[in-house]
Amino acid sequence: MSATVAFVGCGRITRAVVSGLVAAGGAPDSIRGVSRTGAGARALAGEFGVRAATTPAEAVDGADVVVLAVHPHEAPAALTTLAGVLTGGAPVLVSLVASCRTEAVAAALPGVAVVRAVPNVAVAARRGMTVLARGPGCPPEALAAARELFAPLGEVLTAEEDVMETVSALSGAGPALVARFAQALSRAGAGQGLPASTAEALAAHAVRGTGALLTAPGATPDAVVDCVASPAGMTEAALRTLDGAGLPRAVRQALDAAVALSLGRLLAGPGGPAGDAGPRTSVSAGTGE
Incomplete structure (x- = not known):
């Protein structure tokens, strides 16, 4: 990373991004942070050696990229300041x-x-997914600068703005949803008599290994299932039980709830909520140009 980056807001996702950037070889002195109370910026400085600014003006002065990472209810005031x-x-x-x-x-x-x-939070381990959407009139070089920022942290896709709430629910919240499943899986193993630490390790590595299989060229979820599940075997019995208990329906309801919450508080312009977010379009691995 050759750009100077200023983070306005230093919460969980900023920490994940900064952690990944520094791990990827980014120079800490090229990264600045500023936060509302100053505590978040000082914590980042103490942990990663980045610069803690005391004001937004100090943070953004001379920066090539400014990253706004505040809570939604803080956005109007932060935008006014910027x-x-x-x-x-x-x-x-x-x-x-x-x-x-x-x-x-x-x-x-x-x-x-x-x-x-x-x-998503996996950018901290440089195994994340970042989806970008261009704003009105955004030139290709600005999108390229954003792509360059996140490229060392994992995969980068582009999408249209109209699907970004679904992207947030599926990809942004996805690690928490998968971690909750891993938690349930490990607890079920412990309930069968495994030591808790062993069950947790097995569940974690099942998720890790499956992620590697799913991201291999040409892989699909169905193909991964088929390579594990033998006819009339224990895996098939477990899958049948999950489906019967309503796992697909529960996941869909979870995603719907996340998207509904996001759309309900959507800020589309200076005047307030957006209402209908418009038609859904697809995510693309291209440049979006």
Whole structure:
């Protein structure tokens, strides 16, 4: 990473991104952070050696990329503050703010190139997935700068803004959903008499190994299931029980609930909630240009 990056907001996802960047060889002195109370920025500085700024103006001064990573309810005030400090020659603004469309960010920051990004927490281990969406009038070079920022942290895809709430629910929240399943799997193993530590290790490695299988070229979930499940075998019995207990339905309901919450608080522009987010379109591995 050769760019100077300023993080406005230093919570969980900022920590994950900074952790991955530093692990990938990013120079800590090229990374700055500023937070509302200062505590988050100081914690990042203490852990990773990055610079803790005391004001947003100090953080963004001379930065090539500014990453906005505040809670949704804090976004309007943060955007107002940034509008006062991102003046001529403004850097690329990458928004990690949930439930905040690029139109809202672009309207608050005229003349600033805006890209929305949804990384997941696995970027900390450089095994993450980040999905990017271009804001109104965003030039290709701004999208390229955002892609360069996240490329060392795992895979990067692009999508249209209209599907980003679903992206947030599936990919952003996905590690927590998978971890909850691993937790249930390990507890079930412990209930069968395994030591808890052994059951947890087996569940964790099942998830890790399956992830590697699923991300291999040409792999599909059905193919992974087929390579494990023998006819009339124990795996088939377990899968039949999961389906009978409503796992597919429960997962769909969980995703629906996450998307509904995000759409319900969506900030589409300076005036408030967006309402209908519009038609759904597909995620692409291309540049989005």
